[in-house]
Amino acid sequence: MSRILLPFFAAGLLLSGGASAASFTATTDMVVGGLINTVDATSDLTSSLRDDKLVLDARDDAARFVASQGDLRGAHLEAALRHIRSQQLELGASDLQLAQAILAL
Numbered sequence: 001m002s003r004i005l006l007p008f009f010a011a012g013l014l015l016s017g018g019a020s021a022a023s024f025t026a027t028t029d030m031v032v033g034g035l036i037n038t039v040d041a042t043s044d045l046t047s048s049l050r051d052d053k054l055v056l057d058a059r060d061d062a063a064r065f066v067a068s069q070g071d072l073r074g075a076h077l078e079a080a081l082r083h084i085r086s087q088q089l090e091l092g093a094s095d096l097q098l099a100q101a102i103l104a105l
Contacts, residue, residue, distance in 0.1 A: 050105050055080045062099040070096055077102075 049055045058081075061074030073095075081098055085091060093101070 049084065049102070052083070054083050055102055056105070058102055059105075062102040065099045066096065066103060 054076075058074070058076040058079065061072075061077035062080070064072045064074060065077055077099060080102060081095055084098055
């Protein structure tokens with residue numbers, strides 16, 4: 001009797017292994033897809049800032065702001081921060097983080 005059940009048991013193991021592999025593949029695809037979307041959004045933001053004259057004009061003010069740990073805020077930097085936030089409403093970065101990003105352009 002155990003010889004009769006052995007093929008069914010083996011088929012069950014193969015099917016469950018296939019289901020696990022499919023589940024792993026789907027989960028991996030979701031995680032990688034999310035990371036790609038995040039990288040694309042960050043890349044789009046950086047590219048758009050790199051070409052933005054208002055942001056580029058704020059680099060000196062951003063350098064002073066970062067060097068002073070946020071004590072010195074120039075008019076160009078203030079304008080750039082307002083502009084960036086108006087373009088990227090979901091952006092949750094602090095002023096210091098945005099100033100550092102401006103310097104990194």
